[in-house]
Amino acid sequence: MQKLIDIPRELMTEEDLVQPGLLSCQGCGASLAMKLALKGLGERTVAVIPACCWTIIIGTYPYSALKVPVIHVLFETAAVSASGVRAAFDVRGEKDVVVMAWAGDGGTFDIGIQALSGAAERNDDILYVCYDNEAYMNTGIQRSGATPMGAWTTTTPAGAIKEESKKDIEKIMLAHGIPYVATASVAYPDDIVYKFKKARSIKGTKFIHILSPCPPGWRTDPGKSIQVTRMATQAKVFPIYEVENGRYTINIYPERQISVKEYIQPQGRFREMSDKMLNVAQERADQKWDDLVKMAEDS
Amino acid sequence: MKQVIKGNYAVSQGVKLCRVEVISAYPITPQTTIVEDLSEICARGEIDAKFIKVESEHSAMAAVAGSSSAGVRSFTATSGQGLLLMHEVLHWAAGARLPIVLANVNRAIGPGWNIWADQSDSLSQRDTGWVQIYCESNQEVLDSVIMAYRLAEKILLPVMLTYDAFFLSHTSEIVDIPEIEQVDTFLPPYNPEFKLDVDNPRMFGGMTGPDYYYEERYIIHKDALETLELYPKVCEEFKEKFSREYDICEEYQTDDAELIVVTAGTITSVTRIALDKLHEQGKKVGLMKIRMFRPLPVERWCKVLGNAAKVVVIDRNLTAGLGGVFANEIQAALYPLQNRPVIFPVIAGLGGRDVTPEDVENIINYALKNDQPTDIPLFWGLKE
Numbered sequence: 001m002q003k004l005i006d007i008p009r010e011l012m013t014e015e016d017l018v019q020p021g022l023l024s025c026q027g028c029g030a031s032l033a034m035k036l037a038l039k040g041l042g043e044r045t046v047a048v049i050p051a052c053c054w055t056i057i058i059g060t061y062p063y064s065a066l067k068v069p070v071i072h073v074l075f076e077t078a079a080v081s082a083s084g085v086r087a088a089f090d091v092r093g094e095k096d097v098v099v100m101a102w103a104g105d106g107g108t109f110d111i112g113i114q115a116l117s118g119a120a121e122r123n124d125d126i127l128y129v130c131y132d133n134e135a136y137m138n139t140g141i142q143r144s145g146a147t148p149m150g151a152w153t154t155t156t157p158a159g160a161i162k163e164e165s166k167k168d169i170e171k172i173m174l175a176h177g178i179p180y181v182a183t184a185s186v187a188y189p190d191d192i193v194y195k196f197k198k199a200r201s202i203k204g205t206k207f208i209h210i211l212s213p214c215p216p217g218w219r220t221d222p223g224k225s226i227q228v229t230r231m232a233t234q235a236k237v238f239p240i241y242e243v244e245n246g247r248y249t250i251n252i253y254p255e256r257q258i259s260v261k262e263y264i265q266p267q268g269r270f271r272e273m274s275d276k277m278l279n280v281a282q283e284r285a286d287q288k289w290d291d292l293v294k295m296a297e298d299s
Numbered sequence: 300m301k302q303v304i305k306g307n308y309a310v311s312q313g314v315k316l317c318r319v320e321v322i323s324a325y326p327i328t329p330q331t332t333i334v335e336d337l338s339e340i341c342a343r344g345e346i347d348a349k350f351i352k353v354e355s356e357h358s359a360m361a362a363v364a365g366s367s368s369a370g371v372r373s374f375t376a377t378s379g380q381g382l383l384l385m386h387e388v389l390h391w392a393a394g395a396r397l398p399i400v401l402a403n404v405n406r407a408i409g410p411g412w413n414i415w416a417d418q419s420d421s422l423s424q425r426d427t428g429w430v431q432i433y434c435e436s437n438q439e440v441l442d443s444v445i446m447a448y449r450l451a452e453k454i455l456l457p458v459m460l461t462y463d464a465f466f467l468s469h470t471s472e473i474v475d476i477p478e479i480e481q482v483d484t485f486l487p488p489y490n491p492e493f494k495l496d497v498d499n500p501r502m503f504g505g506m507t508g509p510d511y512y513y514e515e516r517y518i519i520h521k522d523a524l525e526t527l528e529l530y531p532k533v534c535e536e537f538k539e540k541f542s543r544e545y546d547i548c549e550e551y552q553t554d555d556a557e558l559i560v561v562t563a564g565t566i567t568s569v570t571r572i573a574l575d576k577l578h579e580q581g582k583k584v585g586l587m588k589i590r591m592f593r594p595l596p597v598e599r600w601c602k603v604l605g606n607a608a609k610v611v612v613i614d615r616n617l618t619a620g621l622g623g624v625f626a627n628e629i630q631a632a633l634y635p636l637q638n639r640p641v642i643f644p645v646i647a648g649l650g651g652r653d654v655t656p657e658d659v660e661n662i663i664n665y666a667l668k669n670d671q672p673t674d675i676p677l678f679w680g681l682k683e
Contacts, residue, residue, distance in 0.1 A: 044497045048365070061511055064502035069495045071368050072504035074391055077361035080353060084323065084365025084373075085495060087349040091320045091371050097497055115361070118354030 014039050017067040024057040027222025029186040029212030029229060030131045031057055034066075034102070036189050037129060037210075040196025043068055045098045046089070048082040050112060051075040052104035053138045053214075054131075076111040078103040079119035082126040090125075098127055098200055105132040105146035108209075109167050120176035123204045127196075130169065130207075133214035141217040148237070149281055150264070150273030153217070161272045165284065173207045174243055180206040182242035182251075186213065187230035191240060191251050202244075211238045219268020228266055235263035236289040237281070241296070248295040260285055301475050306467035309437040309474050310376060310402045311336035313444025315346050316482040317400075320371040320489075323351040323362035328414045329468045330378040330404045337376075356381035360388035360401075367397040368503055370494030372448065375399065378464065379406030382420045386427065389457075393428025394519070395504055398451030398489070400444060401429070403461040404468045405564065405615075407650040415651020416463035418564060418616040422592075422624040424459070428519060430526055431593040433563040434462040437472040442543055445482055449533050452489050454526050456519070463615075464651065466565040477541055485540050523594040530591060547596045549588040550603055552578065556585030558609040558666060559640075561629060563589040566613055566647070566654050573659035584663055589625060597632045604629070605636050611643045611666045613659070614676070622646065622676040643669075644676035652680065 017038035024031040030053050038045065047070045049055060055072060058065045073081035082101040089097045103112055108130035119126060135153045136142040143153040145167045156162040173181045180202045184192045192210065199206040213229045215222040232238035233254055240252035260282045264270035273281075304312070310333050314322065322341070326334045341350045351362045356377050363373035377385060382403050392399055407417035421431060432447065434440045440462050447458040462468065493501065507515065527547065534545040552574060553559055562570050567588045577584050587603050604610050610633075614623020621627060626644030633639050643666040648654040662679055666672075 043500075046369075046495050046497065055506055058502070058505065060506040060508055061502075064500075064505065066502070067500060069497060069500040070502040070505070071365070071495055072502070072506075073365070074361060074387060077358065077364075077388070080351075080358040080361045081365040083351055083353075084321065084362035084367075085369050086365075087321045087323075087351055087362070088366040088369030088371040088373075088495075091347075091349060091366075092369070094497070114354060115358050118358055121354075122352070124351075 017043060019065045019067065021059065022057050022065050023059060024053070025214070025216055025222070027213065027215040027225035028057070029214065029225060030054060030133060032186045033131045033192065033210045033212050036186070036192040037100070037196045038066070038068065040193040041098050041100065041200055044096055045100055046071070046085055048073055048078055048085060048099060048101045050078040050081070050103050050107045051138070052107050053133070054102060054104070056138065075107055077115055078107055078112050079126065079128055080115040082128065083119050083122070083124040086124055086126050100127045100129060102129050102131070104138070105130060105134060106136045106144040109145035109169055117176065120173060120178050120205045120207070123178060125203055125205070127199050127206045127208070129210065131210045131212040133212045133217060134166070135214070135217050137214045137217045150270050150277045152269045152272060158272060169209055170243070176205070178205040178207060179203070179245055180242070182207070183209045183211070183238065183240050185211040185229055185233055185238060185240055187226050187233065188240055188252055195242065217269065220266060224266065231258060231263045234258045235260050236285040237263055239289060239292055241292055247299040248292065249299070250292055250296045301473055303471045304437060304474050305332065305469055305471050306437045306440050306462055307332040307404070307469070308336055309441040310444060311340060312476055313441045314374050315340050316477065316479050317372065317445060317448050317486055318346060318479070319348050319374040321349050321351065321363060321366035321373045322375065323353050323359045323366070324375050324377065325353055325356045325359045325381060327356070327378050327381040329406060329464045330376050330381070333376045333402065356384040357388060360385040360392065363399050364388060364392045364395065364397055367392070367399050368395065368495055370489070370491050372489045373399050376402040378404040379408060379414070379420045382424060383408065386424060389424055389427040389429060392457045396455040396519070397457055398448070398455055399457040400447045400451060401457065401459045402444065403459055404464050405461050406464045413650045414464060416466050416565070416615065416648065417650050418461070421459060421461040422616045425593055425624070428456065428523065429593060430456055430458040430523070430591065432458065432460040432591055433589055434460055434467070435565060435567045435588060437467060437474045438543070439545070440467065441474055441476065442537065442541065442545065445486060446533050446537050446545065449486050450526065450530055454522055454529060456523060456526065463565045481540060485537065526594050527596055545590065547591045547599055548603065549590060551586040551588070553585035553587060553603055555583055556607055557583045558611060558663065559585045559587050559604055559607040560659070560663060561587045561589065561604070561610060561612045561625060563592070563625060564615060566615060566659070569654055569656050570613070570659045572656040573663065576656070576660060577663060582667065595628060595632060600629060600632045601636055604633060604640060607640045609643060609666055610640045611645060611662060613645050613647050613662065615648045615654070617646055617649055626676060641671060643672045645679050646676045647679040
């Protein structure tokens with residue numbers, strides 16, 4: 001059983017590029033994700049932010065919480081806006097600057113997937129990050145293509161909870177043949193810093209998918225955000241792995257293993273999930289993990 | 300150097316002469332040959348530009364919005380449906396004060412599918428905050444690209460230049476192509492004060508509440524109006540360097556004209572022929588060619604049209620339930636005048652239907668004959 005990635009601790013003492021005063025909710029995973037991401041990337045980074053929770057979290061004009069340049073862009077254009085910024089920095093001869101698109105799950109799985117696919121097909125030298133809180137949380141909890149089966153949202157209300165599974169966005173991105181695809185979770189902060197440091201050194205399109213808890217949307221206790229999120233990995237619902245040039249590595253072998261039922265228990269959004277759905281979810285989680293282990297062994 | 304080239308190549312030559320640094324575009328008939336030619340120009344290394352070959356027009360506009368925000372000269376081109384797909388980003392680019400230049404080949408909007416000349420596409424984008432320039436010839440297309448960057452980078456608003464499908468895009472004309480060194484003396488490198496910069500981090504386009512948004516919009520409006528003062532100066536400087544004359548609008552035989560025809564695009568050339576014939580018959584008719592349509596040159600239009608008894612506006616576009624866009628806006632612009640000319644709004648040539656000199660001659664004779672328009676608008680050449 002492997003523990004957390006061995007990260008030099010001094011990494012965590014690097015300058016914080018996220019300043020205090022974020023407008024996020026209590027227990028917000030997205031805020032923590034940005035703080036950790038920028039620790040890995042450093043200040044020679046440009047953040048490209050489409051419509052998402054971070055549009056608000058960062059602060060309103062004339063304030064910005066980030067110590068790196070930020071450009072807000074249209075909802076569906078995160079990837080291609082980053083491609084444009086990338087081209088300009090290349091023209092300017094600043095090839096070391098990382099251009100990071102930072103989008104939510106709606107902006108990635110749904111409305112932005114065309115532009116994301118285009119950028120990945122061109123293998124544009126950008127880092128695309130999806131912080132995934134598993135619904136349109138900024139507009140007030142509507143279902144997205146990232147919302148898991150069995151979840152309540154305001155558009156999958158009681159009596160009509162979501163029946164469809166979450167898209168496997170990693171497989172979609174891997175099908176583009178890009179050099180780096182990784183999952184991460186705010187419950188494993190060292191791993192996030194490690195992955196962003198690594199992504200910084202890779203040319204081409206990098207995709208990092210971060211599970212980011214949303215207490216108001218998940219109907220969870222804000223004080224237990226990290227605990228609840230860690231359970232997603234322990235239940236194999238959200239495995240933490242990376243695929244570098246086709247080579248799979250499982251970064252986190254959970255310290256304890258739990259069932260999907262245990263994972264959903266503390267989350268109010270799954271209150272109506274049926275046993276039948278739960279069985280399907282459990283089967284899929286097991287299958288996904290087994291597939292991953294095999295891919296990692298074969299790599 | 301004079302060459303015989305098509306309108307689309309006048310665009311790509313203009314882009315090359317302006318040393319554009321980032322290009323992003325998506326192919327659409329009849330704009331496609333611009334994309335092809337620019338790809339070849341980049342492949343041959345004739346300009347040092349990055350060409351981002353995107354998966355949609357929406358992305359093309361978003362890409363150049365991104366590159367322009369990082370302070371490099373950026374270009375895109377499209378037509379018809381492609382321009383409509385860009386709509387959301389057009390607003391964004393203007394609001395972000397990005398001096399992007401866009402060449403639009405005027406094409407009809409479907410359904411049914413129609414790839415031919417019609418100005419409904421660009422006119423439906425008139426509220427996006429872009430400067431709009433309508434061109435009549437391939438020479439004007441090339442020169443307008445060069446002047447567009449000069450204007451855009453001064454006023455920090457994007458500029459759309461637009462010209463008719465096939466009548467210009469795929470028609471060869473003699474074009475005097477200036478030397479790039481000569482263009483350099485007219486168009487200095489773009490180096491904006493505000494751009495994405497890791498050494499001086501700023502945030503662009505963030506959430507702006509009611510306390511600030513209103514004034515931001517007012518400033519854009521004020522600067523857009525300043526364009527009306529600035530563009531004639533740009534044209535004057537252009538004339539000094541290149542000996543070709545342009546203006547916000549162009550007048551032809553308007554002195555003492557009792558009737559003035561207003562056109563935009565290639566119907567203008569047809570109208571010139573019709574006017575020459577009518578002049579031989581002693582008729583006092585003139586022409587005002589619209590070049591800049593946004594910002595709206597109200598004062599100039601009033602000055603040119605105010606003394607005529609009649610104004611005929613030929614619109615190759617249609618807003619269903621209203622009529623032609625040009626006629627509508629001319630009516631609004633002239634309304635404050637004490638003695639307003641009688642306006643004859645005419646729709647003609649939608650979807651690329653040919654409008655001949657005889658058509659224009661007959662339209663003018665109809666307006667001369669009648670004290671008031673018989674139809675508002677008059678649909679010229681409508682089949683029974």
